[in-house]
Amino acid sequence: KQEVTQIPAALSVPEGENLVLNCSFTDSAIYNLQWFRQDPGKGLTSLLLIQSSQREQTSGRLNASLDKSSGRSTLYIAASQPGDSATYLCAVRRRNDKLIFGTGTRLQVFP
Amino acid sequence: EAGVAQSPRYKIIEKRQSVAFWCNPISGHATLYWYQQILGQGPKLLIQFQNNGVVDDSQLPKDRFSAERLKGVDSTLKIQPAKLEDSAVYLCASSLSSTGYNSPLHFGNGTRLTVT
Numbered sequence: 578k579q580e581v582t583q584i585p586a587a588l589s590v591p592e593g594e595n596l597v598l599n600c601s602f603t604d605s606a607i608y609n610l611q612w613f614r615q616d617p618g619k620g621l622t623s624l625l626l627i628q629s630s631q632r633e634q635t636s637g638r639l640n641a642s643l644d645k646s647s648g649r650s651t652l653y654i655a656a657s658q659p660g661d662s663a664t665y666l667c668a669v670r671r672r673n674d675k676l677i678f679g680t681g682t683r684l685q686v687f688p
Numbered sequence: 689e690a691g692v693a694q695s696p697r698y699k700i701i702e703k704r705q706s707v708a709f710w711c712n713p714i715s716g717h718a719t720l721y722w723y724q725q726i727l728g729q730g731p732k733l734l735i736q737f738q739n740n741g742v743v744d745d746s747q748l749p750k751d752r753f754s755a756e757r758l759k760g761v762d763s764t765l766k767i768q769p770a771k772l773e774d775s776a777v778y779l780c781a782s783s784l785s786s787t788g789y790n791s792p793l794h795f796g797n798g799t800r801l802t803v804t
Contacts, residue, residue, distance in 0.1 A: 581730070611792065620692070620779055620795030621731070628790075666730055675744055676793070678730025 579604045581669055581679035589685045590657055598652040598682045600667035605645050608672040612641050612652050615664045615681070624665075625652075657686045690714065692796035694780050700802045706768035709799045713761070713782030719743075720757055721793065722765050723779040731779055737763065770803045777801070 580603045590596055600610075609628050613621040625634045625641040627650070633642040640653040650667055664683045668676040693712040701707050713720050719738050723731035734753065736744040739760040748755070752771070757763040767774055777798040785791035 609790065613795075618797070618800075620781075620797045621793070623792035623794065626792050668730070675733045675736065675747075678732070680728065680730050 579669060579671065579677045581667060581677050583665075583667060583679035583682050585682060586680070587683040587685075589687065592657060592659060592686055592688050594657050594686075595653070595655050596657055596684075598654070598665050598684070600650040600652070600679055602648045602650075602669045602677075604669075604671070605648050606671060607645060607669045608674075610641075610643055610650050610667060610669045611676070612639075612650075613666045613668065615666060617663075621666065654684075657684075659686050659688055662686050692780055692782055692794055694778075694796035694799055696799055697797065698800050698802075700804065701770055703772055703803050704769040706766065707770055707801060708767075709765045709778050709780075709801075711763045711765070711780030711796060713763070713780070714784075714794055717782035717784050717794070718760075719783045719785060719791075720763050721781040721783075722755055722763070723781065725777045725779055725798070727776070734765070734778075767801075770801075772803050775801055775803045 582601045584599045611626045612624045615621045627634045627643045638655040643650045664681040666681040668678040670676050722734045725731040734748045735755045737757040740757045755765045779798045781793040781795045783791040
């Protein structure tokens with residue numbers, strides 16, 4: 578059974594810092610991995626999708642890496658801003674199977 | 689592009705009552721999902737539709753939950769009768785791909801259900 582863990586559960590940093598959010602999964606036979614952002618009272622916004630054959634994806638100040646063999650992904654946020662404050666969730670999918678979500682990392686970036 | 693629309697935004701009911709949620713996905717999206725998100729947890733898939741057929745409902749408590757997607761567009765999720773543990777946010781999502789496995793998911797803002 579696939580389990581997804583995100584560490585840390587919560588993180589508070591000053592504006593401008595570069596930071597790394599971690600995601601680990603127990604079954605390395607994944608099809609793809611997605612990172613999402615969730616603002617309070619809102620749905621999820623897809624940030625990055627990495628196929629199993631890829632090592633990383635970049636979008637603006639965000640970079641997500643994938644190491645399937647070790648069951649890990651990281652989300653790197655450069656030059657953090659208060660507007661980045663949200664909960665970040667990762668989710669993994671096996672071929673022809675459902676997305677399995679982690680419990681998220683709650684990020685607060687203070688001015 | 690209009691996003692995924694859900695209603696109502698909030699619902700408070702007593703246990704043993706029934707409730708229904710509505711979702712309108714992004715136009716042209718073949719795959720529609722209903723997720724349950726309990727406070728402090730990640731979303732859990734309840735049911736996945738491809739067009740108007742069910743692809744996965746393995747985690748749907750079928751004794752009390754039901755869902756349909758008429759004409760492959762809008763969808764409704766119903767709970768009857770509700771239990772206290774059904775208190776959660778119910779999220780609807782859609783994706784463009786007909787298989788749903790290789791496209792990003794687009795989520796609505798959810799319906800927050802409180803069962804008292």
